[in-house]
Amino acid sequence: MSPVQYVRCLGGIVWREALRFLHQRERFIAALVRPLVWLFIFAAGFRSVLGVSIIPPYDTYVLYEVYITPGLIGMIQLFNGMQSSLSMVYDREMGNMRTLLVSPMPRWYLLSCKLLAGVSVSILQVYVFVAIAWFWDVQPPLIGYLTMLPALILSGLMLGALGMLLSSFIKQLENFAGVMNFVIFPMFFASSALYPLWRVQESSLLLYQICAANPFTHAVELIRFALHGQLNLTALAVVAGCTVLFMGLAIYGYDPARGLITRRGAPAAG
Amino acid sequence: MNALSSEVAETPLPEDAAAPALAVQGLSHSFGTRRALEKVSFVIAQGQFTVLLGQNGAGKTTLFSLVTRLYNNRSGSIKVYGYEVRRRPSQALARIGAVFQQRTLDLDLSVGQNLYYHAALHGIARSVAKKRIRAELKRIGMLERIDDKVRRLSGGQLRRVEIARALIHEPRLLLLDEPTVGLDIGSRQGILDHTRSLVLEEGLGVLWATHLIDEVGPGDHVIVLHEGRVLADGEVAKVVRQAGAADIREAFQKLTEAGNE
Numbered sequence: 001m002s003p004v005q006y007v008r009c010l011g012g013i014v015w016r017e018a019l020r021f022l023h024q025r026e027r028f029i030a031a032l033v034r035p036l037v038w039l040f041i042f043a044a045g046f047r048s049v050l051g052v053s054i055i056p057p058y059d060t061y062v063l064y065e066v067y068i069t070p071g072l073i074g075m076i077q078l079f080n081g082m083q084s085s086l087s088m089v090y091d092r093e094m095g096n097m098r099t100l101l102v103s104p105m106p107r108w109y110l111l112s113c114k115l116l117a118g119v120s121v122s123i124l125q126v127y128v129f130v131a132i133a134w135f136w137d138v139q140p141p142l143i144g145y146l147t148m149l150p151a152l153i154l155s156g157l158m159l160g161a162l163g164m165l166l167s168s169f170i171k172q173l174e175n176f177a178g179v180m181n182f183v184i185f186p187m188f189f190a191s192s193a194l195y196p197l198w199r200v201q202e203s204s205l206l207l208y209q210i211c212a213a214n215p216f217t218h219a220v221e222l223i224r225f226a227l228h229g230q231l232n233l234t235a236l237a238v239v240a241g242c243t244v245l246f247m248g249l250a251i252y253g254y255d256p257a258r259g260l261i262t263r264r265g266a267p268a269a270g
Numbered sequence: 271m272n273a274l275s276s277e278v279a280e281t282p283l284p285e286d287a288a289a290p291a292l293a294v295q296g297l298s299h300s301f302g303t304r305r306a307l308e309k310v311s312f313v314i315a316q317g318q319f320t321v322l323l324g325q326n327g328a329g330k331t332t333l334f335s336l337v338t339r340l341y342n343n344r345s346g347s348i349k350v351y352g353y354e355v356r357r358r359p360s361q362a363l364a365r366i367g368a369v370f371q372q373r374t375l376d377l378d379l380s381v382g383q384n385l386y387y388h389a390a391l392h393g394i395a396r397s398v399a400k401k402r403i404r405a406e407l408k409r410i411g412m413l414e415r416i417d418d419k420v421r422r423l424s425g426g427q428l429r430r431v432e433i434a435r436a437l438i439h440e441p442r443l444l445l446l447d448e449p450t451v452g453l454d455i456g457s458r459q460g461i462l463d464h465t466r467s468l469v470l471e472e473g474l475g476v477l478w479a480t481h482l483i484d485e486v487g488p489g490d491h492v493i494v495l496h497e498g499r500v501l502a503d504g505e506v507a508k509v510v511r512q513a514g515a516a517d518i519r520e521a522f523q524k525l526t527e528a529g530n531e
Binding site: 005008024098099101102104105106110 | 338339340341342359360361363364366368370372374376378379383386387388389390391392393394395396
């Protein structure tokens with residue numbers, strides 16, 4: 001296989017994801033409404049309850065809406081990552097995954113293409129969200145929209161890789177409810193998405209440590225700093241490390257020699 | 271020797287042209303404690319239509335999964351035109367066209383979009399893909415449906431499109447796993463005839479897995495698979511004679527009953 005063929009393969013996978021995305025407008029709207037509800041209603045209600053002191057990267061007091069926006073961006077990517085994991089389970093059940101896996105391209109490459117395709121969709125959703133948030137007084141420096149992009153790619157890859165990893169474990173479609181309960185909610189709430197960690201520390205040290213260890217916290221912080229044109233090195237290191245780890249495990253999960261398909265992939269019919 | 275030399279070169283070797291379409295040797299596979307395949311060996315020549323006959327649960331789908339490398343074989347070897355699937359998956363998979371038992375087309379996309387996607391997965395340029403897609407759709411008489419959503423096709427048409435798709439990267443070995451399940455008699459016959467014509471016209475090696483005995487033709491090569499073991503392998507007449515039966519139906523019955531004992 002030549003490099004040109006690799007590029008064509010990537011192009012084809014991204015193109016298909018884009019087509020599917022266009023056909024699932026409900027999914028796009030749902031993905032947009034979710035964080036907007038949090039921004040318009042939840043944030044408005046909690047604005048007076050939760051005071052946010054001056055913490056980096058902010059150099060002044062900020063509105064609660066401004067504080068939770070990076071968290072909501074992370075939420076979009078978290079849902080998207082899990083949804084593409086759902087789509088992989090669905091694909092596998094519908095047999096589409098088999099179409100992908102009989103390609104002569106190396107399997108790690110096919111999975112990476114699939115991951116990148118999912119991340120592109122999530123980034124599109126994020127930019128539509130921040131554009132709407134602009135009119136809701138969430139107005140980061142303009143350069144922030146640009147510096148946020150690499151952060152979004154990396155955090156999208158991490159969450160997508162996590163979803164892919166889960167998809168190699170989940171056999172049944174309906175288990176996505178379990179993913180919601182045991183992955184999405186704990187990851188989202190035990191993070192710095194909705195409240196600064198120093199506030200969490202005041203109420204529970206243990207919870208603080210859990211939040212600080214949560215990779216999603218670091219994804220949110222990476223986005224938060226990037227949105228203000230700054231780089232959070234710790235967050236970058238954690239997110240990059242987790243991306244490599246999750247992706248490695250996901251490739252292992254789909255590896256024809258060792259992975260879970262081998263052990264669990266007994267066909268339904270002879 | 272064939273295996274050794276074919277591993278060195280990227281381009282097809284002369285051996286590649288002479289090698290059998292599919293050679294399976296001593297292949298075993300289990301899921302946990304359940305033995306799905308037990309020392310399976312057979313050879314499919316180029317330009318040969320082979321029926322893999324077995325009841326549900328005989329191990330046909332496991333065999334297909336191993337040949338298409340959904341997972342690796344741990345023992346034995348699988349060679350596609352001389353390329354060992356486990357060691358040279360890229361070369362082997364490029365020569366395989368597969369139609370799986372489950373429907374694998376994307377229902378929300380059009381016929382053409384599904385086929386272009388497949389072409390891209392094989393690294394085929396769009397201009398080349400366009401020609402081949404049109405040619406394959408024309409061959410199955412569905413060129414005018416190229417822009418239709420797959421959801422709007424009938425079961426038989428879906429299968430035809432899946433076969434067309436499997437041929438776009440010009441494979442030399444076509445694998446079909448129970449391709450006629452759930453189809454009416456007319457569609458079944460149509461798909462069977464179409465596949466047989468591919469063997470005659472293109473010289474493809476075909477492995478057609480089924481539990482329907484009436485899909486076996488007079489001159490076919492038959493492999494009887496039962497509970498993961500090959501019970502018979504050869505031309506229909508030979509298999510019938512060896513089983514001491516009057517026809518293939520009786521032969522299959524005798525063989526599988528003996529296999530149960």
